[in-house]
Amino acid sequence: MAQETVYDWKISIIAQYNKKWEPEYDELILAVKKQIRISGDKLKFIVFTYFTNDNPGSKGVCSVVEYYNGMPAITEPALQEPCDLYDPETLKGFFRDRVKPVKATWHTLILWGHGAGLGYFPDISNSIAQQNLFSEIFDPEPVTDPEKCRQAIGLQQAIEMIHYLQANLSLEADFSQALSKPVRFAEKVFAVKETAILKDLLKVISGKQLNEALSGLGEQKTEIVIASTCYCQVFEIGYYLKDSVSVLVAAETSIPISGFNYTSFFNKLRLLDKPTANDALAVKKYLRELAGNVVFNFHKKYTKPYLEKMLALDSTLVYEKEKIAISANDLYFYGTGGINDVIDELGTILLSIHTKRNPDFKSAVDNARMNCLDMVDSRKGIIDLLLVISFLKIEFNKLGDKRMDAVLVKLEQIRLNCNLAFLTSALLGKPDPACKPCTQNPQFLATFFPGTVNTDPQTALYALFFKEPAGSNTIKISEPWTRFVREFAKDRLGI
Secondary structure, eight states, X not given: OOOOOOEEEEEEEEEEEOGGGHHXXXXXXXXXXXXXXXXXXXXXXXXXXXXOOSSTTSOEEEEEEEEETTOOOOOSSOOOEEEOTTXXXXXXXXXXXXXTTSOEEEEEEEEESOBOSSEEOOOOOOHXXXXXXXXXXXXXXXXXXXXHHHTTTTSHHHHHHHHHHHHOOOOSSOXXXXXXXXXXXXXXXXXXXXXXXXXXXXXXXXXXXXXXXXXXXXXOOEEEEEEESTTOOBHHHHHHHTTTEEEEXXXXXXXXXXXXXXXXHHHHHHHSOOOOTTOHHHHHHXXXXXXXXXXXXXXXXXXXXXXXXXXXXXXXXXXXXXXXXXXXXXXXXXXTTTHHHHHHHHHHHHHHHHHHTOHHHHHHHHHHHHTSOOSTTOOSSEEEHHHHHHHHHHHHXXXXXXXXXXXXXXXXXXXXXXXXXXXXXXXXXXXXXTSOOOSSOOOSOEEEOOOSSOOHHHHHHHHHHTSSSOOTTOOOSOHHHHHHHHHHIIIIIOO
């Protein structure tokens, strides 16, 4: 009987496929196929692809393909079966039945698709809206058909558009921006409040749900999760993954759908000397080097001729180097004794201020929050955690209160150990201790902190993740912080 192969690494990939992303998806799969020809018994890939359905409200289909050295020829496209990505058993079954049986020393997971700030893979099943609405929005042309617009409700981009419409109720004139390109709306097609509809249609995979899915692996831990999804380096995701995942690599900002330099990362997995599994310091150094490869090679991917080639294949591809911030964080430091303690202390202070109704401190909190812009191109209430505490420190110091000083110092100390690699642009700003920090300054980790002005994106996220009564997605981290977010949203935004 042949001896069962034990690989160095098994790499599971969950990809959210949409027809318009075909060039980028093909590039990812090509990187996998090239690797197995040279990897020997070092790497095995298990790829779960979720194909969105053209019919709104219907289930999509999925395929699972294993790639490894010496694999038999497969018929392409791979066999597709009906499935519901948002059924908790779907991904749990994938990890239990297809990933767990593969013998390997280490495991990494790549998430490829849309990000929603507090979760992965927001539902983009309405491809009619993708084709009919967004193909027009990407060009500076009028969008006049109400039905086309209504079909787009539930998509992440549609949420952004609704906010734009709410902020500009007079729609006869041209406006400078909707989504990422100039566009003119000839008529208003949305009511001012569509939040209930958004909440019903905004389906996502939360950090909590992903952690439950990973339980399908049993006792095996996932060493690295690489989230090729926008706005997903947030505490609320990492907190739930901390017991099943060692390192989370993700962006605080948006990133191109092409994602990371996968070929470089796969080569590193294959070639880098492996440490002894029970040598904790050596393992951390090893994972730091692997995570650093993902982070620091990101921009190297988007050079000529690659970028020109991909733009020729997909004219909607957006790559703005100066707007990207990516970090790799050790999730060990997210729990008790780490960032959760900072969140707990922060929530306790802010909740006491809210309870006492002190107008000076209320203004201080409002000023600090208003000085923090959401992550680039986001109106979801996603802001950098260290940055908002920096602003709170400034505002509290004006009132002779030094409580935020200690909170800030604690988080900065944790960051030294937690953050393994960080990539950002100088144009996003870097705070100067001698002056007011800049307003858009990703540091290494974001969090959900509603703004003082309502937007539908943050209202939808709040309703899905924070609002009572608790549902399956409801985030329960620090009790004081969760209570503060609820009270702040209720008081400032009426939600």
